[in-house]
Amino acid sequence: MLNYDLKSRRVLRGTEDTERFGLELAGELKAGDVIALTGDLGAGKTTLAKSIAKGLGVRENVTSPTFTIVCEYMSGRLPLFHFDLYRIGSEEEAFEAGLEEYFSRGGVSVIEWAERVPGLIPDDARVIVLEYGEKEDERILSCSF
Numbered sequence: 001m002l003n004y005d006l007k008s009r010r011v012l013r014g015t016e017d018t019e020r021f022g023l024e025l026a027g028e029l030k031a032g033d034v035i036a037l038t039g040d041l042g043a044g045k046t047t048l049a050k051s052i053a054k055g056l057g058v059r060e061n062v063t064s065p066t067f068t069i070v071c072e073y074m075s076g077r078l079p080l081f082h083f084d085l086y087r088i089g090s091e092e093e094a095f096e097a098g099l100e101e102y103f104s105r106g107g108v109s110v111i112e113w114a115e116r117v118p119g120l121i122p123d124d125a126r127v128i129v130l131e132y133g134e135k136e137d138e139r140i141l142s143c144s145f
Helices: 014-028 045-055 091-096
Strands: 008-013 034-039 070-073 080-084 108-112 126-132 138-143
Touching: 008 014, 014 045, 014 138, 034 045, 045 080, 045 108, 045 126
Parallel strands: 034 108, 034 126, 080 108
Antiparallel strands: 008 138, 070 080, 126 138
């Protein structure tokens, strides 16, 4: 499990709230930032990643890189490196795939399923936990920042 202190929490109602949060967050991001997303299947990690990309000005169609592990998008104000570690079996496998090398490439790294590689996530990463809310379209978003 990732070692983090959750400092803020909010209820997101519908994908519009998730998208709005991602757009706001993107406005604050700078080169080298790492966003570590955790949560169950369908909790909204990919929706959030797509909205961060949109907020960075990425023009390409952003999809979940489940089978390729990472997708690189260079058309925004900062490069975006979007990881999906669902199929990663170990930290060693992620390390061999070059995960950590992306952190110093001058872009923003958004990592879905970051809890699968806790030892590779930088201490200063922005950790976001997405959980199901009480209602079907609700999500609880907790952040380390």
